[in-house]
Amino acid sequence: MQAMQVKRVSTRDTYQIRSKVLRPGRPIETCHFEGDAEDQTFHLGAFVENRLVSIASFYFRKNPAFESENQFQLRGMATLKEYRGKGLSRELLNVAFPMIKQNFCNLVWCNARTESKGFYETVGFESEGQVFNIEDVGEHILMYKNIES
Numbered sequence: 001m002q003a004m005q006v007k008r009v010s011t012r013d014t015y016q017i018r019s020k021v022l023r024p025g026r027p028i029e030t031c032h033f034e035g036d037a038e039d040q041t042f043h044l045g046a047f048v049e050n051r052l053v054s055i056a057s058f059y060f061r062k063n064p065a066f067e068s069e070n071q072f073q074l075r076g077m078a079t080l081k082e083y084r085g086k087g088l089s090r091e092l093l094n095v096a097f098p099m100i101k102q103n104f105c106n107l108v109w110c111n112a113r114t115e116s117k118g119f120y121e122t123v124g125f126e127s128e129g130q131v132f133n134i135e136d137v138g139e140h141i142l143m144y145k146n147i148e149s
């Protein structure tokens with residue numbers, strides 16, 4: 001694969017991949033997530049040959065399931081089909097974790113789609129609690145990773 005670059009991107013930049021991968025056939029408004037424009041939110045994109053092909057978004061948000069006061073939520077993780085399995089999402093997380101630590105946060109959590117649970121396990125996340133349904137999106141499970149060390 002051609003050299004890959006990770007950069008910060010705007011909320012708007014994420015819409016095309018969110019729409020295609022995460023909200024196919026749904027109105028573009030569904031590609032805007034609560035908190036997208038908050039100050040501490042950041043979005044990362046992986047570019048291959050200057051094309052944005054993989055995205056992830058990070059929100060300063062506490063989940064009451066975890067004790068830690070300072071947590072980030074991971075959302076909107078998606079890679080275009082033809083670029084999957086090449087380590088792009090893993091690289092986005094490798095860039096994000098130190099940025100999150102700089103904000104004095106030591107825990108990252110996400111509501112993972114059950115079909116993507118294997119990916120999150122590969123990158124060191126663990127599950128918490130039972131599978132639950134998010135309307136129009138499907139079955140999810142809460143997952144988390146401590147990034148202290």
Ligand SMILES: CC(C)(COP(=O)(O)OP(=O)(O)OC[C@H]1O[C@@H](n2cnc3c(N)ncnc32)[C@H](O)[C@@H]1OP(=O)(O)O)[C@@H](O)C(=O)NCCC(=O)NCCS
Binds near residue numbers: 111
């Ligand atoms: C889940 C997703 C974001 C992973 O993106 P990706 O760029 O292909 O991931 P990577 O290539 O960085 O994968 C890292 C590792 O996880 C593994 N992996 C990827 N998807 C996996 C899956 N569904 N189950 C098990 N392992 C998986 C890869 O093989 C790789 O392992 P390796 O480093 O040992 O080779 C991508 O498959 C996707 O966009 N899926 C559809 C949208 C989605 O479900 N998003 C998550 C919403 S919660």
